Amino acid sequence: MLSILYLILESIAVIVPILLVVAWVTILERKVLAAxxxxxxxxxxxxxxILQPFSDALKLIIKETVVPGSAxxxxxxxxxxxxxxxxxxxxxxxxxxxxxxISDFSMGVLYTLTLSSIGVYGILFAxxxxxxxxxxxxxxxxxxxxxxxxxxxxxxxIVIILLTGSFNYIKIIEAQQSIWFIVxxxxxxxxxxxxxxxxxxxxxxxxxxxxxxLVAGFFTEHSSIIFVFYFLAxxxxxxxxxxxxxxxxxxxxxxxxLFINNTFLNIQSxxxxxxxxxxxxxxxxxxxxxxxxxxxxxxxxCWTALLPVIMAFILLVPCILIAFDIIAx
Amino acid sequence: xxxxxxxITFNFLNMNYLNLLIEILTIISIISALCxxxxxxxxxxxxxxxxxxxxxxxxxxxxxxxxxxxxxLLVYVGAIIVLFLFIVMMISVDIFSxxxxxxNYYKLLPLAYLITILSIILFLxxxxxxxxxxxxxxxxxxxxxxxxxFILSFKDKLYNIxxxxxxxxxxxxxxxxxxxxxxxIVDNYNINxxxxxxxxxSAFGNPSTLLHKNLQINTLGESIYGYYSILLILSGxxxxxxxxxxIVLARRHNN
Numbered sequence: 001m002l003s004i005l006y007l008i009l010e011s012i013a014v015i016v017p018i019l020l021v022v023a024w025v026t027i028l029e030r031k032v033l034a035a036x037x038x039x040x041x042x043x044x045x046x047x048x049x050i051l052q053p054f055s056d057a058l059k060l061i062i063k064e065t066v067v068p069g070s071a072x073x074x075x076x077x078x079x080x081x082x083x084x085x086x087x088x089x090x091x092x093x094x095x096x097x098x099x100x101x102i103s104d105f106s107m108g109v110l111y112t113l114t115l116s117s118i119g120v121y122g123i124l125f126a127x128x129x130x131x132x133x134x135x136x137x138x139x140x141x142x143x144x145x146x147x148x149x150x151x152x153x154x155x156x157x158i159v160i161i162l163l164t165g166s167f168n169y170i171k172i173i174e175a176q177q178s179i180w181f182i183v184x185x186x187x188x189x190x191x192x193x194x195x196x197x198x199x200x201x202x203x204x205x206x207x208x209x210x211x212x213x214l215v216a217g218f219f220t221e222h223s224s225i226i227f228v229f230y231f232l233a234x235x236x237x238x239x240x241x242x243x244x245x246x247x248x249x250x251x252x253x254x255x256x257x258l259f260i261n262n263t264f265l266n267i268q269s270x271x272x273x274x275x276x277x278x279x280x281x282x283x284x285x286x287x288x289x290x291x292x293x294x295x296x297x298x299x300x301x302c303w304t305a306l307l308p309v310i311m312a313f314i315l316l317v318p319c320i321l322i323a324f325d326i327i328a329x
Numbered sequence: 330x331x332x333x334x335x336x337i338t339f340n341f342l343n344m345n346y347l348n349l350l351i352e353i354l355t356i357i358s359i360i361s362a363l364c365x366x367x368x369x370x371x372x373x374x375x376x377x378x379x380x381x382x383x384x385x386x387x388x389x390x391x392x393x394x395x396x397x398x399x400x401x402l403l404v405y406v407g408a409i410i411v412l413f414l415f416i417v418m419m420i421s422v423d424i425f426s427x428x429x430x431x432x433n434y435y436k437l438l439p440l441a442y443l444i445t446i447l448s449i450i451l452f453l454x455x456x457x458x459x460x461x462x463x464x465x466x467x468x469x470x471x472x473x474x475x476x477x478x479f480i481l482s483f484k485d486k487l488y489n490i491x492x493x494x495x496x497x498x499x500x501x502x503x504x505x506x507x508x509x510x511x512x513x514i515v516d517n518y519n520i521n522x523x524x525x526x527x528x529x530x531s532a533f534g535n536p537s538t539l540l541h542k543n544l545q546i547n548t549l550g551e552s553i554y555g556y557y558s559i560l561l562i563l564s565g566x567x568x569x570x571x572x573x574x575x576i577v578l579a580r581r582h583n584n
Contacts, residue, residue: 075376107546110399117407121379124411128372128418140419147411167546 010102014091022235023053029284036288060231063224068130071221075129080222080229083122087237090115094243095170097253097268107167112244113154116199120146122233123218130221138217141207141295148302149198149205155310156192159185159317160248165328173252175328182249189249191310193282196241198298200234203287207295238283239276246275351391358384371417375410382406396546444570451563453480 027042027050034041042049067076093108095101105111120143127139161167163185164175182189198205207217214220219230246252252275253268293301321327361384364377382405389398553561 107396107399110396110403114399114403114407117403117411120407120411121414124414124418125376136418140415143411143415147408150407 011092014096014102015088018088018091018236018239019232021239022232023057024050025235025239025280026053026056026231028280029287032281032284033288036285057228060228061225065224065226066221068132068221070131072129072131075125076221077226079122079125079129080219080226080233082125083119083233084229084236086115086119086122087233087240090237090240090244093169094240094247095173095252096272097266100266100269101170104168104170108169109157109161109167109172113150113157116153116237117150119233119237122230126222126230127218130218132221134214134216135218135220138207138214138220142201142218145198145201145205145207145298145302148299149195152191152195152302152306152310153199155307155314156188156195157248159188159310159313162314162317162321163328169247169252173247173254176251176254180249180251185249188310188313191306191313192245192249194306196245197283197286198302200238200241200283202238202283204290204293205298206292207298239280242276242279242283243272245279246272250275250279347391351388354384354388354391358388372414375414375417378413379406379410382410394545396549448567448570451566 030052031041031049042052045051045055067073090112092102093105093111095104123139123142123146127136130136160172160181163181164172166172166175197203201207219227222230253272255268255271318327358381361377361380365374365381368374368377383402386398386402386406389395389401392398
């Protein structure tokens with residue numbers, strides 16, 4: 001019985017901070033956007049507006065839930081649940097420090113890719129079940145983008161797998177003890193970052209939320225608490241992919257030998273958090289800087305520009321590894 | 330390893346709970362498989378298909394085949410069913426009209442028979458555990474033994490299998506037993522060191538020794554691309570057929 005209790009406590013110890021982080025990432029986004037547009041931003045709820053997300057959530061929760069009469073009720077409620085469950089399940093294998101991981105799964109990268117591809121259903125079902133043309137168009141656009149860019153995402157992860165020889169996140173972090181993978185694989189990092197921008201539907205690729213064409217994308221008909229689920233799922237997957245990026249390319253919880261500490265404080269988690277914050281800030285920076293791309297341009301860019309480049313890297317990296325006889329097993 | 334993880338989770342009340350979970354998964358997958366073929370709304374049929382595939386993936390993971398289970402979820406649920414859903418959502422599928430259109434393809438039956446026979450011959454001479462029983466009146470016993478002798482001699486060359494020890498190993502699987510592969514592959518196939526193709530390269534080793542020292546995924550990769558590479562090429566051939574068939578079906582005849 002005690003082992004079950006431990007499992008539940010472990011899960012709570014990961015999920016509750018993640019939900020808090022998601023809340024504060026939304027306020028970070030609003031603050032950074034305000035700063036880039038020379039506004040003040042939210043500043044009245046709590047000190048410097050840090051309690052703003054909680055009041056927003058409260059406002060959304062006490063709103064009335066409106067379900068379209070001709071909607072498919074089961075799928076209408078199931079879709080946001082799929083989205084949030086899938087994006088929170090991804091945290092089960094993220095190592096937050098040395099030995100600080102719920103499951104040290106030997107195929108962690110594959111698990112993350114599987115979850116991100118299952119997350120498409122949350123969008124597809126929402127668009128179809130609402131029985132609304134705008135929601136349907138938004139979901140078709142978003143899922144077409146996600147399917148196309150998933151190819152770039154998994155292909156650029158394959159390059160890292162070739163260097164480490166393992167699917168395990170802890171092995172990948174240990175392989176970056178001498179140098180972070182962003183240094184030898186800088187072009188792959190750029191491709192990977194473009195892919196996760198499209199995968200989380202962030203701004204250059206946020207066609208589902210093209211307000212001038214579609215009302216609000218695939219969640220047009222979703223209101224109150226089920227809309228909150230989508231909101232949480234979106235930002236949770238942003239933070240998740242930021243953490244995955246910092247593990248795959250920025251060395252995860254590792255840090256240069258300069259910062260070795262022999263105290264009882266575990267600053268590895270803080271290091272990982274700082275790296276994740278950096279990537280999150282870059283996400284928001286992109287939103288403040290770049291305009292939205294047209295839909296056909298997104299798909300053409302993926303299949304004719306990004307895919308040949310990443311295929312070339314998949315050929316180049318093993319050639320270098322074999323030429324210098326340094327194949328990782 | 331999910332299996333060991335679950336093992337820790339469930340061992341406080343014996344292993345019975347794991348077996349119960351597997352049986353529940355089986356029942357759900359049977360029910361959803363029935364719903365796939367009986368539901369009239371094509372989108373709901375695909376939703377049940379997703380439930381079926383997720384059940385099968387979890388079943389494989391619980392049986393200890395983590396990589397195969399995960400790749401099942403990744404490939405089928407993550408990629409193929411999404412394409413199905415896409416097509417079904419965008420065009421309004423009418424099941425009855427598609428059945429009527431299908432009647433027009435009866436004139437292609439001779440070609441289909443030809444392709445089927447050629448494929449069966451190909452599989453007969455290459456897949457180790459694949460054999461047909463012609464003894465029930467279709468062919469006389471002499472012809473059957475001649476064909477069988479030819480096939481077995483070819484397989485002998487291909488895999489260097491001793492024909493007397495050859496027995497089909499399909500449906501005799503007990504994956505939870507860690508010595509499973511050792512028993513079956515070593516006993517039935519009697520692998521020698523000198524083989525027909527590239528298999529004598531000691532870098533690949535034979536499948537039985539690989540399993541002792543490697544993770545599941547390494548073992549699978551090395552045996553698929555090394556020892557069983559002929560079968561990999563064959564499955565590629567099957568995929569090629571599956572790709573050509575829709576192109577032929579969708580081609581317009583008037584231009």
